[in-house]
Amino acid sequence: MVLSIPKSHHSSNFIALAANILEYYDQGLYSLTAALLFTQFFGNCNPFTALIILFLPFEILAKPLGALFFGRIGDLKGRKKSFFLAILGMSLTTATIGFLPTYETIGIFSAASLVVLRILQKFCHSGNTGGALLLLESPIASKRNFLSSLYGASGIFGFILASFATFILAHFSLLEKYWRVLFLLGSLGGLIIFFAKNLCEETLFIAAKKIQSSLSLWKDLKQNFSALFAVIFVCSFSYTTYSIPFVMMNGFAPQISALSHKEILHINTILLCIDMLLLPVFGLISYKIPKEKMMRSAAYVALFGAIPVFSLLANPSASTIFYVRFFVVVVGVWFSATYYIWVQERVPVSSRYTIISLGKSFGGAAGSAATSISLWFYEYSHSHLTPAFYLLITAGFALIALRKKRTYEKTVPV
Template sequence: MILRKNRSSFFQLFSTCAGNLFEHYDTALFGFLSTFLAPVIFPSKDPTTALLLTYVMIPIGMLARPVGALFFGYLGDSFGRNIALFWSLLGMGIISFFIGVFPAQISIGFLPPLFICLARMMQNFCAAGETIGGAIYLLESSSKDQHDFLSGVYGASTIGGIIMASIATSLLVYFDVVMQGWRYLYFVGVVTAVFGLLIRKDKMKNSSIKLPSRLNLKQHIQVLLSYKKTLAIIALVSGFSYVTYSISIIFLNGCIPLISSISSSSMITLSSFLLILDFILLPLFGLLSSKFSRIKLMVFSSIITVLVAVPSFFFLQGATAGTVVVIRIILMSLGAMFSAPLHAFVQGLVPKEHRYSVISFGYSLGSQLLGGPSAAISLWLFKKTGQIYLAGLYWVLLAFICSVVLIRLYRSEKKISFAHAV
């Protein structure tokens, strides 16, 4: 029995996954549209400079995520999961609306980039409350034997949002109406947010846990500091998961055309198929994790990554299309194997009363500090050494550290509770 056999469970799954899908659709949309929005945001710059400045906005916007994690983590632990999820989704919808009505006629100095930069920061601020909060609510509302599978399903909804943004942008490009129609893609996000809010209003109830006394800011920070070791573990596994996808999709898309005869357009097409594969694999690996041990699956994935990452990169030099496809499928599968039970794993490290705050903050730190720079670090290693196989060293280092930490946790499993009552 995958889900509890009642209508409420279906709406819990649907509402949380729909919110997560919308969040990743919305945040991925800017990346897919950046090439086309660059001259709109920076109308006075030459095309190359405009594109470069637009790309810079992506990591700048991400800086707001840790702050958003602190804010929505506080809301979720002090006032209820549904309160934090409601306001995070509402905030995402409002920001999408304002981006959609952004006046293209504005060309006064810093106003266009300032508007978009602030919108991106607010978008990421709100998104920090949705990604982890939805997973926490979903797993807390289900029985423990469903956690690994639902963790994979929730992860698949993340990929689903990215696929949705990719398809929507591709359709506008195909019909050559990007500049006329990009706003409608954000309005689709607004409609999706409203739909999600209506579902959550009626179906999402507070988790049946006793909320602690509401803490002030100082007490809230003290609670987080008391979980330093747990925060480090969550940041590590979240960062490694992020790096796996960053290497498989972002880095290899740009690097393979430099070391082989394969075109960039072919790499982008392959990435679309890989995302669909990942969408399928995540629930399957989640189901596999429920049959065995989630930590064993994650250890296996990280150890195999240590062993195959550098050799895989070595064979990419001058590789044929077939070789590239096989290698990228292997790397993507390793990422799905590690990430499928990730939400279930990290929730078992933190008691309910502090779960939203600790996991959200740890995840935001890991994904931004460890994961965010990974493509740039790998490219820098390749540029400095001229050897493509050395570009995988950062990934291997994180995989090795993850393996050591997870093995130590596994060995002490009888002493440390991974699953506080849910």
């Protein structure tokens, strides 16, 4: 029997979307202020070295551990409990960054403190997988594709908020003075979501069937080994199509062109709006074209189009940089509109929080590493094609993952 979405779950859907906005606001704010943060907290450190330190280690160190911690709680104790615990952790770490003393005040301890806080923040970010589960485990199957794209769009909206806020402060030359306010506002939003937890309902899969994992963690991982790697590969490509245009290019474009930081932020905001508006459109298209075909075709476009498109950067200008970023954005939207529901359909309900969180942590780290790795290779090779190679490699692995068959029931049980 299939049922419609109860009214009580509308508030849960809103909270899940709001939490995703918050997570991407945090990520966007950090990436957009990275150049400022390394001057505030790293003193006279080499800029490339500081950028690599700021972006690379946190996912590798923190996210898998956070995924196991929050994922296991989510599968054993329920999505809601794990999800709101993660929200609280995200809010507190973001607030602490907003109050952190700079290099001028406490020297090298400022950099060490920032690294520790980012590790804790990324640890808590891993628990936000519960938001997608709260949103997509409850509705009937006919609504899931669109809600998956809407969940992705909510993340982009969070990045737009961060981009808009930093652009306004940068435009009036106030960013260096008031950057802390932006972090504190993000923390306040998280605390509001946390204290609204009583309005949130447990997902229908969990509430109706009381499904809990009966396996040990090791047996759970072993039983879902192929599903885990499918999630990792698909997630790594999805994150790469986000990381390259919206994070890496913020540090890469000034190295190969005369664009100012203010101009880059302006282009960022335009592309983010395009991304957010296109995601629901592709979500609706997925009802006409199977999502697997959409995702596969997008990966092929990236695989064969990355090098020709990035070759345009041999003669960098504002327009060519925009076109290259636009190409990656469209491919990413094309691929990621139904990404969240695709990964859920590959993992059993009883292990879903753990497997998806862990796969997302490794895949997200691989995708986010596009920034650090591309910048590192560019520093030594001075080749503008380094991001293209990263993009096509992750696209190839995504195509392998898309061969994974659907494994879970299509409708919500009563």
